[in-house]
Amino acid sequence: xxxxxxxxxxxIKQPQAFRIPPAPLTIPRxxxxxxxxxxxxxxxxxxxxxxxxxxxxxxxxxxxLFLTGCTGQASPAVTHPPLADRLILYNWSDxxxxxxxxxxxxxxxxxxxxxxxxxxxEAVQNIQDGVVYDVxxxxxxxxxxxxxxxxxxxxxxxxxxxxxxxxINFRDLFYDPGNRYSIPFxxxxxxxxxxxxxxxxxxxxxxxxxxxxxxxxIALWPISRDLIPISLKSLGYSANSVNPKELxxxxxxxxxxxxxxxxxxxxxxxxVPALVDGQAVIAFGWAYDALLAREESAPIxxxxxxxGTFLWSDNFVIPAxxxxxxxxxxxxxxxxxxxxxxxxxNESYYPMANDAAEPLVNPELLADPIVYLPEEYLxxxxxxxxxxxDGENLYAALWQQFLDSANR
Numbered sequence: 001x002x003x004x005x006x007x008x009x010x011x012i013k014q015p016q017a018f019r020i021p022p023a024p025l026t027i028p029r030x031x032x033x034x035x036x037x038x039x040x041x042x043x044x045x046x047x048x049x050x051x052x053x054x055x056x057x058x059x060x061x062x063x064x065l066f067l068t069g070c071t072g073q074a075s076p077a078v079t080h081p082p083l084a085d086r087l088i089l090y091n092w093s094d095x096x097x098x099x100x101x102x103x104x105x106x107x108x109x110x111x112x113x114x115x116x117x118x119x120x121x122e123a124v125q126n127i128q129d130g131v132v133y134d135v136x137x138x139x140x141x142x143x144x145x146x147x148x149x150x151x152x153x154x155x156x157x158x159x160x161x162x163x164x165x166x167x168i169n170f171r172d173l174f175y176d177p178g179n180r181y182s183i184p185f186x187x188x189x190x191x192x193x194x195x196x197x198x199x200x201x202x203x204x205x206x207x208x209x210x211x212x213x214x215x216x217x218i219a220l221w222p223i224s225r226d227l228i229p230i231s232l233k234s235l236g237y238s239a240n241s242v243n244p245k246e247l248x249x250x251x252x253x254x255x256x257x258x259x260x261x262x263x264x265x266x267x268x269x270x271x272v273p274a275l276v277d278g279q280a281v282i283a284f285g286w287a288y289d290a291l292l293a294r295e296e297s298a299p300i301x302x303x304x305x306x307x308g309t310f311l312w313s314d315n316f317v318i319p320a321x322x323x324x325x326x327x328x329x330x331x332x333x334x335x336x337x338x339x340x341x342x343x344x345x346n347e348s349y350y351p352m353a354n355d356a357a358e359p360l361v362n363p364e365l366l367a368d369p370i371v372y373l374p375e376e377y378l379x380x381x382x383x384x385x386x387x388x389x390d391g392e393n394l395y396a397a398l399w400q401q402f403l404d405s406a407n408r
Contacts, residue, residue, distance in 0.1 A: 084324035086111045087331055090123065090133040097347045104334050110327055119223060121396070127151050132321045134328040137314050140175040141225060141386045143182050146317070148389075152181040153318040159329035162336035170353035175386045176315075183332055184353040187313035188287050189373055189381060190226060192303045193271065198281045206234040206305045209282060210253070215260040219271050219280035222263050224399040225384060227254060230284065233307040239382045242391040251398045255405045275300050288349045290370045302370055310382045313353075 089096065093116035101112040115133065117123040124142050127133070128151055138146075146152050157163055163183065170184040194203045200213060209218055209230070220227065229239035231250035241247060262280060264271050270289050274280040276298045283289075290302035316335075318328045334340060341352050342360030349371055358366065365371050373381075387395060 081326050083108060083110055083330065084134075084327040085109075086113055087324060087327055088113045088115060088132065088134045089331075090115050090117060090126075090136040092116060092137065095137060095348075097344060099347070100335065100340060100344055103340070104331060107334070108330065110331075112331070120225065121399075127319050127321070130321050132323060133319050134322045134324050135331055136317050136319055137185060138182075138317055139225065139312060139314055139384070140173070140182075141384060141392070143315060143317065144175045144386045145389060145392060147176065147181050151320050153320050153322060153325055154180050155183065155318060155332070156325075156329060159326060160333045160336065162333045165336050165338060165341070165354045165356035167353045167355045170313075182315040182317050183336070185314045185316055186348065186350040186352055187311065188350050188371075189304065189309045189311050189377075190230075190284060190286060191290070191309055192305055193275055193283045193285045193289055193293060194301045194303060195275050195278070195281050196299045196301050198278065203282060203303060204306050206230050206307050208305075210234070210257065210260075212260075214281050216262070217279075217281040218257070218261050219264050219274040219283040220257075220261050221271065221284070222403075224395060226284065227402075228395060228399065229310050229382075229384065233305070233310070233382075236307070239308075239310040240385050240387065242387055242394065244394070247394065247398055251402050254402050258405065272296065272300070286350070287371045291349045291368075304377065308380070308382055309377075310384050311378070312384050 087110050089101070089112050091114065095116075096114070098114075101114065105111055117126070120139060120142060123136065123138065124146065127136065127146060128149065143152070160183070163179070166179075166184060170187075171179055173179075176182045192203060192206070192208075196202075198217075208214075228247070228250055231254045232239055232241050232246065235246070235249060235253060237243070237246045237250065241250075262274065264274065264283070270292050271280070271283045271285050272289050272292045275283060275293065276296045278298075285302075290300075293300035293302070316332050318325055318332075322328055335344065336354060338354065338356035338360060341354040341357035345352050345354075345357060346362050346365065349365065351372055386392075
């Protein structure tokens with residue numbers, strides 16, 4: 001999500017109808033062609049303390065000792081500004097358990113003001129315009145551009161020691177080498193939700209969204225970096241294509257869905273109600289939606305399409321406009337605590353890149369293939385990646401073209 005939706009504390013039920021078609025998928029590889037993956041870990045190559053990092057670490061440890069020996073005095077302790085009274089968290093609606101925010105307030109006396117955005121374009125534009133936030137949740141494809149334009153603050157990891165809990169497979173990735181500006185949050189896969197009792201033949205592909213038999217019965221979130229990849233995959237192209245001809249074909253293909261789609265408000269917690277009451281027969285969604293659907297009496301299946309699913313992730317960043325950077329870093333350190341990350345996972349139904357939290361996660365969630373996709377499927381999926389400035393501009397222009405054509 002690029003836009004993953006809200007949380008529930010409902011009891012997890014055993015799967016009733018979950019299908020992962022065996023069709024071969026492809027995964028783009030980055031930074032050394034690595035596809036290493038432990039449980040739920042899939043991004044980038046492993047960098048286990050490269051030589052340069054070891055030298056830097058050695059310098060950090062040894063040089064202060066030399067300085068102390070020369071002066072005969074210990075280096076002055078790092079001083080931090082006092083904590084802010086309030087912290088502004090900018091995020092998708094209902095994408096952080098309120099209980100976690102309340103726990104942070106109780107422990108540190110800092111009130112968290114939760115401000116939500118409707119889409120990623122809005123979030124990025126506000127950051128570029130200098131609107132003040134302290135912590136923001138963003139997908140990888142936005143981060144490189146914001147770093148290049150100096151819109152993000154570098155994270156002082158002396159204030160975030162719990163970063164040690166983050167899986168090595170989620171560190172030092174292509175969009176933010178060294179994690180100077182971002183810390184991974186949730187990740188997951190995008191699939192189809194289907195009312196199996198209301199379709200004439202099994203739905204197995206992204207292309208089934210264009211089946212005229214389901215006109216007016218398709219519910220979609222208006223999220224560009226979900227819908228454009230869906231259209232690309234349905235046509236046999238990469239979800240990250242920047243080929244103008246392929247993208248033009250994908251946008252034209254999306255425009256053909258105009259009479260078939262009911263658009264779901266990004267402020268809504270889940271798309272499942274549309275399926276439960278029969279308004280929709282097919283929708284796209286994520287693990288939270290699939291698990292929420294289990295709690296309903298309607299027969300709803302979660303399907304990873306034959307053309308191949310794609311994987312998303314979200315990250316914590318601190319905008320350069322933040323006036324409370326040290327407090328923001330304290331918040332990041334708090335949510336990276338093993339017990340807090342486990343609480344978030346257990347309530348959200350989305351994995352986090354936190355190895356230390358895993359022993360505290362609900363065992364039913366850990367064993368659930370909807371939440372933690374089996375490794376063989378992770379290796380076959382395609383990752384949504386940054387497109388570069390030219391690619392992002394092209395996507396933005398084509399998305400606006402689609403919105404105009406759809407008269408939304």
